[in-house]
Amino acid sequence: xxxxxxxxxxxxxxxxxxxxxxxxxxxxxxxxxxxxxxxxxxxxxxxxxxxxxxxxxxxxxxxxxxxxxxxxxxxxxxxxxxxxxxxxxxxxxxxxxxxxxx
Amino acid sequence: xxxxxxxxxxxxxxxxxxxxxxxxxxxxxxxxxxxxxxxxxxxxxxxxxxxxxxxxxxxxxxxxxxxxxxxxxxxxxxxxxxxxxxxxxxxxxxxxxxxxxxxxxxxxxxxxxxxxxxxxxxxxxxxxxxxxxxx
Numbered sequence: 001x002x003x004x005x006x007x008x009x010x011x012x013x014x015x016x017x018x019x020x021x022x023x024x025x026x027x028x029x030x031x032x033x034x035x036x037x038x039x040x041x042x043x044x045x046x047x048x049x050x051x052x053x054x055x056x057x058x059x060x061x062x063x064x065x066x067x068x069x070x071x072x073x074x075x076x077x078x079x080x081x082x083x084x085x086x087x088x089x090x091x092x093x094x095x096x097x098x099x100x101x102x
Numbered sequence: 103x104x105x106x107x108x109x110x111x112x113x114x115x116x117x118x119x120x121x122x123x124x125x126x127x128x129x130x131x132x133x134x135x136x137x138x139x140x141x142x143x144x145x146x147x148x149x150x151x152x153x154x155x156x157x158x159x160x161x162x163x164x165x166x167x168x169x170x171x172x173x174x175x176x177x178x179x180x181x182x183x184x185x186x187x188x189x190x191x192x193x194x195x196x197x198x199x200x201x202x203x204x205x206x207x208x209x210x211x212x213x214x215x216x217x218x219x220x221x222x223x224x225x226x227x228x229x230x231x232x233x234x235x236x237x
Contacts, residue, residue, distance in 0.1 A: 067221070074224065078109065079109065082108075082235065
């Protein structure tokens with residue numbers, strides 16, 4: 001099943017330039033799922049480290065806006081939840097396969 | 103990074119909150135200097151006001167995804183539209199700042215409410231994403 005997210009989110013944009021939307025996913029599909037998951041993990045890690053830096057910045061007085069810290073924490077939390085959810089569903093699918101009767 | 107697109111809404115709300123914080127700083131300055139008077143018209147404090155500008159995400163426009171606009175503080179300018187208050191004291195003219203404290207209070211309420219609205223927007227974005235994950 002192939003769902004074009006770009007078409008769902010932006011019907012007016014894709015109708016004007018139909019060639020632009022399918023190009024980006026096609027390039028990424030060459031990479032393996034393991035690579036993608038690895039990239040996602042490192043990205044989530046970057047968000048976690050950024051949040052850590054922001055909290056440290058708040059403690060040392062480098063950060064002047066409190067909401068920047070909260071935003072960084074929110075981003076870290078949300079990205080981690082997304083990654084954890086992908087992982088959980090993957091494991092769930094694997095268990096489903098192992099339970100399958102032959 | 104790919105997750106940046108998903109989380110870009112936070113940056114918009116964050117820019118709004120930063121802008122309102124800047125506005126509150128200016129208002130605080132106005133109130134703090136509300137009684138800085140002088141003998142000459144050049145002497146007293148002049149009310150400051152903050153000018154905002156929409157921050158266009160050019161990268162997003164080029165990529166055809168929903169272009170989200172933040173806000174930035176363009177400049178903080180002196181208010182020359184409202185005249186200084188002239189008061190006769192002991193036969194000579196004393197100039198007071200053109201700061202109306204009641205007006206500044208009103209702007210303060212606006213700044214606070216707008217900040218709250220921005221905070222709520224980012225919170226809602228987070229709730230929406232979490233709701234999607236739970237489904």
